[in-house]
Amino acid sequence: MATYAVGDLQGCLSPLLKLLDKCRFDPSQDQLWFVGDLVNRGPDSLEVLRFVRDLRNSAISVLGNHDLYLLACAYTDRKPKQQDTLDTILAADDRDELLDWLRRRPLMHRDTVLGWTLVHAGIPPAWDIPTAEFYAREAEATLSRPEVATFLAQMYGDQPTRWSPELTGIDRLRYTINGFTRMRFCQTDGTMDFSTKSRPDPKKANQLLPWFDVPGRRSEGERIVFGHWSTLGPAKARNQTWCIDQGCIWGGSLTALRLDTPKPVLFTTKCRGYQRPG
Ligand SMILES: [Mn+2]
Numbered sequence: 001m002a003t004y005a006v007g008d009l010q011g012c013l014s015p016l017l018k019l020l021d022k023c024r025f026d027p028s029q030d031q032l033w034f035v036g037d038l039v040n041r042g043p044d045s046l047e048v049l050r051f052v053r054d055l056r057n058s059a060i061s062v063l064g065n066h067d068l069y070l071l072a073c074a075y076t077d078r079k080p081k082q083q084d085t086l087d088t089i090l091a092a093d094d095r096d097e098l099l100d101w102l103r104r105r106p107l108m109h110r111d112t113v114l115g116w117t118l119v120h121a122g123i124p125p126a127w128d129i130p131t132a133e134f135y136a137r138e139a140e141a142t143l144s145r146p147e148v149a150t151f152l153a154q155m156y157g158d159q160p161t162r163w164s165p166e167l168t169g170i171d172r173l174r175y176t177i178n179g180f181t182r183m184r185f186c187q188t189d190g191t192m193d194f195s196t197k198s199r200p201d202p203k204k205a206n207q208l209l210p211w212f213d214v215p216g217r218r219s220e221g222e223r224i225v226f227g228h229w230s231t232l233g234p235a236k237a238r239n240q241t242w243c244i245d246q247g248c249i250w251g252g253s254l255t256a257l258r259l260d261t262p263k264p265v266l267f268t269t270k271c272r273g274y275q276r277p278g
Pocket residue numbers: 037064065066120181227228229
């Protein structure tokens with residue numbers, strides 16, 4: 001039995017099918033882990049959502065910022081923007097089943113036997129693994145409740161950026177969601193910084209660090225696979241974390257990382273690119 005983690009799809013189905021062919025994925029035996037952002041910007045958001053849902057127990061998908069954005073568009077008065085490709089989902093006959101399935105996906109998945117943890121963007125440096133799991137479960141419970149709309153309407157915002165065990169209510173939930181699904185950079189003390197999406201700038205390393213390079217990061221030592229950061233550079237181990245978002249939607253590649261081998265093995269397939277940056 002093989003386990004593959006697959007990078008951000010953002011509504012691109014054909015690269016996924018090609019990639020699964022390439023690694024000879026067998027749904028009767030193997031498992032797929034998806035780093036989230038299944039939908040938006042690509043041409044087949046609805047088909048990708050149905051495909052991953054239909055894999056049932058052969059797939060684990062964590063929530064990304066684009067998945068949460070779809071939920072916000074579906075359950076609140078937020079309107080999709082011009083570059084979004086969510087309309088086919090919002091108009092689909094099976095939209096309610098799909099959205100209900102999506103909002104019950106985890107924010108973090110950990111397999112202690114395999115020794116890997118899956119998240120969309122990262123784990124806040126202030127959290128060790130049990131702490132991260134605790135707050136993931138809290139936010140997941142909120143998303144699975146019937147009153148999900150109330151939460152989604154208050155979800156957006158950059159604050160608070162600094163962790164404190166005294167945070168409560170919507171502030172704590174927003175910190176959790178932003179850490180798992182939006183974070184890239186932190187200040188050297190671990191405060192999240194949402195001012196830039198670019199690649200790390202060595203000249204600014206005394207102010208802004210990728211979350212996985214923050215000194216004293218409490219999840220250090222854990223193998224973590226994530227996506228969300230297509231400008232980070234080649235997929236490789238960085239402090240035992242692997243970013244496998246290789247910018248499929250931008251004409252880069254779709255990447256899978258086999259996790260159950262002594263050393264992780266990369267599989268990639270070229271993507272034609274459906275969106276231009278900016
Ligand atoms: Mn993302």
